[in-house]
Each structure stands twice: as C-alpha cells, then as structure tokens.
Amino acid sequence: MLRRALTEMPHCEGSIVSRLPVIVLTRLFAGLLVLAAVVVGPSATRAMAAETVETYVVQGAINADGSLNVTATITFDGAAPAGLVQKFANARQVIGDREYVYTLRDVKATIADQPINATVTQQDGQTVVTMPTQGATAPVVLSYTVLGAAIKEPSGETTVMWRLLQGLSLPVKQFTATLTVPTMIQAVLCNAGPPVSPGVCTSWGGGTHEYPDPTFSDGPRGVGEVVEVIVRFPEGAVTPNEQIRDVWTLGKAFSTAPLPLSLALIALVLGGLAFWAVHRRMGRDAVGAGQSTPVAEFHPVGDGEAEFRVLDGVRPGQVGTLVDERVDPVDVTATLIDLAVRGHLRFTELPKESAYAVREWTLSRLAGGDDLLPYERTLLDAVAPEGGEPVLLSQLPEAVGAVIVTVQNELYDDVVKLGWFAQRPDQTRNTWFRIGLGCVVVAVLATIGLAAFTGFGLLGLALIAVSLLVVFLGQEMPARTEKGVAMLNGLGMLRADLLGQPTDSMPKGQELAELSEVLPYAVVLGGYERWLQALADADGDLDADSTDLNWYHAPDDWRLSDLPASLDRLIITIQGKLFSR
Known part of the structure; x- marks a missing residue:
C-alpha cells in the first residue's frame, strides 16, 4: 500500500518541493524496517529457543556386577537452547562419618545419533556435563555408567540408589524411567523434589511377574530438582560396588573408642608421673639434716x-x-x-x-x-x-x-x-617456661596431625595437657640449697616469734x-x-x-x-x- 501510494503521487519534474514528500516517506520506511529488525529480531530468536525440557525419558539397566547403565533421552518443547548442563553429585553423605562415592564413566552425548562435543569436568564435588545444543530440533541423548550406587545392606541385601534426574539446568515437564534388572526385586521406591528433602514421586511400580522391571514417573520438576530411584535386590542377586570414604568429623578426630581413650589416659598419667619425677629430682629443696639457721x-x-x-x-x-x-x-x-x-x-x-x-x-x-x-x-x-x-x-x-x-x-x-640457691630462681623458671612452651608447640602440631589423619586426637590433647603442666608447674622448679633450707627453717622460727613475742617487752x-x-x-x-x-x-x-x-x-x-x-x-x-x- 505504501509503495502504491508513493507511485501514484503527482510528479512535478524539476520541482524540488514536489519531490520532498517522497524522500521523507522513503527514509521513514527504512527507519521502521531497521527498528523492527533491532527490536523484533532478537525477541523472535529468543522465543524460538526452548526454555523447558518437555520429556526426560530414561532407559537404564542394573547389571549383576552392581553397575548402572543410564541412557536419558531429553526432548525440548522447541528448538534446543544454546547449551544444556547436567551436574551429578560425586558423593553422598550418610549418617555418621562416612559417605558413598560415585564414579561416572563412558559419558557420551548425541543428537540424531551424531556425537556432540560434550565436555566433562569436575567442579565442587560434582561431575559437570556441558552439552552444546544450539538450535537442535532432535532430542539430546545422554548416556553414562555409574559405579558405586549398589550398596550392601546390613541384612545382606543390595540396594541400588541413584538420582536419575539431578542438577539439570532446565525445568522438566515429564520424567519417566524404566530399569531392566537381572532378577526379581524385593522392593522399589521413588523420591522426587528438592535435593535436600525430596518427597515421593507421582508413581512407580514393578517387581511383579507380569512387570518385573521397575518403572517410575514424575513431573513437573524445577531446575536442579531430583528424581531418585531405589531398587532392592535379594542377597547375592547383585554384587555391591559401594565406594565408602571416611569423612572427617570432630567426633571421629577425637574418638573416645577404647584404644584412643586408653592411649590418651596412659599419656596423661605417664606424662604427669614423668614430670613429678623430674620435679622430685631437680625441683625439690635439698634434703638436709633438719638444721635451722637463726635469722x-x-x-x-x-x-x-x-x-x-x-x-x-x-x-x-x-x-x-x-x-x-x-x-x-x-x-x-x-x-x-x-x-x-x-x-x-x-x-x-x-x-x-x-x-x-x-x-x-x-x-x-x-x-x-x-x-x-x-x-x-x-x-x-x-x-x-x-x-x-x-x-x-x-x-x-x-x-x-x-x-x-x-x-x-x-x-x-x-x-x-649467699648460697641459698644454686641457680637464680627467675632463670630456672624461664628455662622451664621455654621447655614447656616448646612442648606445647610440639603437642599442638601433633594434635593437629592426629586429628586430621587419625582418630587419636585425644592423645594430642593429653600431650597438650602435660605440656601445660610443664609450663605452669615449671614455675615451681627453683630449688633451695641445703644452706637455703636451713635459713628457711630459721625464718619459720622468726615468724613464730613475730606472731607470738609480747610487743611490750x-x-x-x-x-x-x-x-x-x-x-x-x-x-x-x-x-x-x-x-x-x-x-x-x-x-x-x-x-x-x-x-x-x-x-x-x-x-x-x-x-x-x-x-x-x-x-x-x-x-x-x-x-x-x-x-x-
């Protein structure tokens, strides 16, 4: 319409005034086209990129050796975004001072059966899989194998526990999973929700003669939320491959188990006896014949x-x-x-x-x-x-x-x-203070090492206590000579006189x-x-x-x-x- 209007306008050859409306309208039209390209173009591009995973479908297999093979087919609600990230926890802490460690291997990602350049990195205790999916219209297929998910129960059964959905960078509308199993299962459970405190899934089942393979269904799930499957097998059906790592805790570092506690008490007693023996030998006044020197x-x-x-x-x-x-x-x-x-x-x-x-x-x-x-x-x-x-x-x-x-x-x-002391009392105290301070430094370093790498932290605390004993009781190490003891006895008599002598005499x-x-x-x-x-x-x-x-x-x-x-x-x-x- 605009072009037709422009062609039907009266033409006055040689007149600049007659051509002015045409020039103005032409430039206005060009400006509108540029503005539309700037404003509408990016918005249209963003609108085309998927912001949600339509379906997250897992086909998995629990093997007799305890390994778990996972193949996840990820379908978007539009063209794939620039990239997709999924983070898998490398460990899971349990009650006490232990944690289960997981290993992911053979991580692969494809689109339409063609490998994509997915990168696998370790970050903050997680295995991070980054998949470039710019503009893909076909689903992304992510496959990997998990080791360490098969846990041996105290009663002998084996429980396979793994979060099939975790750490995904987009929300998921619908999650489904099917796991093939090597034998009949004893129990199946599914948890879903926030990673810290998930609830139960929408539905799960399996473990019957008609439907031996467990199935799971849930959704929708937000960014980073989890779907955790738990399958229990009878004893001997699946080999446990749990990888247990001890976690440092204050209670473990300073364990009160019989051996660490006994060693700490022994060190405390022996250290105290040793210092008592040293004090008896070096810090006691000389033993004289009970003489007194009047002052x-x-x-x-x-x-x-x-x-x-x-x-x-x-x-x-x-x-x-x-x-x-x-x-x-x-x-x-x-x-x-x-x-x-x-x-x-x-x-x-x-x-x-x-x-x-x-x-x-x-x-x-x-x-x-x-x-x-x-x-x-x-x-x-x-x-x-x-x-x-x-x-x-x-x-x-x-x-x-x-x-x-x-x-x-x-x-x-x-x-x-005067011969009352063999060595200056202040020098004796300073010497023992330095010895005690050195012992404290060594004991503190030993305690740090014992607490960091063993459960014998109490032994280190006992060493610190003995060292402090040296620091403080070392101040009592100055010893009087035999002459000094005789003079001290004489002072005792003088004190008695000062307290008892009549003052009017x-x-x-x-x-x-x-x-x-x-x-x-x-x-x-x-x-x-x-x-x-x-x-x-x-x-x-x-x-x-x-x-x-x-x-x-x-x-x-x-x-x-x-x-x-x-x-x-x-x-x-x-x-x-x-x-x-």
Whole structure:
C-alpha cells in the first residue's frame, strides 16, 4: 500500500518541493524496517529457543556386577537452547562419618545419533556435563555408567540408589524411567523434589511377574530438582560396588573408642608421673639434716625485756626472696621501710589539701649509718637520689620503673651469692617456661596431625595437657640449697616469734627504735599490724609526735596513735604503685 501510494503521487519534474514528500516517506520506511529488525529480531530468536525440557525419558539397566547403565533421552518443547548442563553429585553423605562415592564413566552425548562435543569436568564435588545444543530440533541423548550406587545392606541385601534426574539446568515437564534388572526385586521406591528433602514421586511400580522391571514417573520438576530411584535386590542377586570414604568429623578426630581413650589416659598419667619425677629430682629443696639457721632473735636484756637482733645482716628483701623464690612488691616495700629504719631514707606524710584529697608522702635521702647492698643502693638512688629534692610517692612508678628489673636481678644474684640457691630462681623458671612452651608447640602440631589423619586426637590433647603442666608447674622448679633450707627453717622460727613475742617487752626508753627494727621483717613474714600497734602504744606523752620517729615524719597534729593507719596506707600505696607503669 505504501509503495502504491508513493507511485501514484503527482510528479512535478524539476520541482524540488514536489519531490520532498517522497524522500521523507522513503527514509521513514527504512527507519521502521531497521527498528523492527533491532527490536523484533532478537525477541523472535529468543522465543524460538526452548526454555523447558518437555520429556526426560530414561532407559537404564542394573547389571549383576552392581553397575548402572543410564541412557536419558531429553526432548525440548522447541528448538534446543544454546547449551544444556547436567551436574551429578560425586558423593553422598550418610549418617555418621562416612559417605558413598560415585564414579561416572563412558559419558557420551548425541543428537540424531551424531556425537556432540560434550565436555566433562569436575567442579565442587560434582561431575559437570556441558552439552552444546544450539538450535537442535532432535532430542539430546545422554548416556553414562555409574559405579558405586549398589550398596550392601546390613541384612545382606543390595540396594541400588541413584538420582536419575539431578542438577539439570532446565525445568522438566515429564520424567519417566524404566530399569531392566537381572532378577526379581524385593522392593522399589521413588523420591522426587528438592535435593535436600525430596518427597515421593507421582508413581512407580514393578517387581511383579507380569512387570518385573521397575518403572517410575514424575513431573513437573524445577531446575536442579531430583528424581531418585531405589531398587532392592535379594542377597547375592547383585554384587555391591559401594565406594565408602571416611569423612572427617570432630567426633571421629577425637574418638573416645577404647584404644584412643586408653592411649590418651596412659599419656596423661605417664606424662604427669614423668614430670613429678623430674620435679622430685631437680625441683625439690635439698634434703638436709633438719638444721635451722637463726635469722633474728629477741635477745633477753633484763627482767621481762628483750631487744631485737638481726644475725649475719640478713635483710628483709633477701628474706622475702628466699621464702617465695620471687622478688615481688612486698619485698621491695620491706626494703624501703628497712632503709628508712636504718637511717638512709625518711617518709614524710604531707597534710591533706582537703578532707577528700588523696594522701601524699615524700621520700627524702638521709646519710645512713651502714653499708648498702647493690640492690639496696640501686633502689635508694632511684626513689631518693643523693643530693636531690624529696620525691613524691605518687612519682614512685616513674622512679622505680626504670630500675626495678635491675633491682630484681641484683637481688636474685644476691641470694645465689649467699648460697641459698644454686641457680637464680627467675632463670630456672624461664628455662622451664621455654621447655614447656616448646612442648606445647610440639603437642599442638601433633594434635593437629592426629586429628586430621587419625582418630587419636585425644592423645594430642593429653600431650597438650602435660605440656601445660610443664609450663605452669615449671614455675615451681627453683630449688633451695641445703644452706637455703636451713635459713628457711630459721625464718619459720622468726615468724613464730613475730606472731607470738609480747610487743611490750622492749627495753624501756628504746621502744620506738627496737619496734621500728622489727617492722620490715614483720612486713615480709606477717604480723606487722601488731608491731604497728605496739609503736602506737609506746607513746607515753600527750604531745604531738610528728617527729618522734626519725624515719617517719607527719603533720604537726599527728600522733603515734595515728601510725597504724598511716603506715598501713603507706604500705598499701607503695605495693600498689611499685610495679605499675
């Protein structure tokens, strides 16, 4: 019509205006043709490609050796799409720690009896068959053989179980299957639906004299849905060819079966006994003759009076290190108080700025009257430098932090020099910590290997437990020498005296000096509260006592009766600040 209209239009030769409608209409017509080709052409092509499998028909055979031959004829509801993919699971997990493994072989695909270039790959535990089917109008025939689908039942029968339809890239309208069998079957079942929890098929049957071969029918099925057939044979009719693979599970890796459990317990017991034997041989204090070396005593000087005497110049820091084999805050605190009592240091309690202000002290250097041990000099120079200004107690972490390791090292060296330990206790602990840590690393690696490749993971856990025993109880391996044991026995007697000696037995007129000498040792060994109270009770006048003690000064209205509370707060504050950073 459009062409006829164009030919019947009036013609005015030589007139550009008369030819203009013809040119416009011609170009409009060409544009419409191009637009139709762009929009309609691809849609028409897509509409022609099949989007559904019309029928999926299986002809299969279960052989006496347990193998399963499958030939699936796939018919589309139009021209075949560009490609078709079917994925077959290589394994199927069962209850417990096992899974059945399947093998597909002789995979072939044809169209009209002509082979197509189908590719078979392994991906994510699946055998993936990719079939190029671009535009084919004839059905696709896929054939393969399955090994591993014949499973032996506990009662002796053989069950062949396989998902004839699975992992297809297109939905299926109708599925049918027929399996030829070598003998009469005992039971037949068909499941269909989602792979995780399929229901039952539409229909299935067979296993009778009239219809010996089982048949199955189902549909429609969505993309990736399954149709699973199950056929059971009497014992001996079909040879099982199941391929069972053990699956790693936590329960299997750390099995509590008799053998793994027994080995783990044996390793735990033997490891504990071995470490006990090593500790008994290397970590026990030397066994002496029960001797005791007196450290200090309350020496009688009159009727009902006794003065405190320290023997052989044993210092409170040394005492604390010998008792617990460590240099800790209480040892350093007792050393500071001892330095003050001996005239090297003075604590000065400052007036509080308000009722709610934190109490503060200063530490001032004094001349002293005796020699200092290396660790005492290092500590004293840090907290009260010679010739320097008094140091606030709140600055103690900064003052001590730079030298505390040196103080510890010198004190450890000192107790070895005294013959109380054969080796520095901290070095002994570090050695056993490294040994234990190495054992832990080896035990963890052994546990990983045992759990990954065997069921003896519990044995590895037992080794880890023994290794941790070495790490933690190895800290108790420092051992005192015979001389150190004798000194420790003497400290036991001194502790008994500090807890039982009457605090009012000091020589008259010397109470403050004598009680002050007792105080550092009581801080380390216990019972310092009663000696603080004895200092407070020694106040025999009504005057203020802010300077009665040379080693402890306080505000003008302070009295000795305030000393227990003041010094208790001082000790707690020092110990809290000593090792802070």
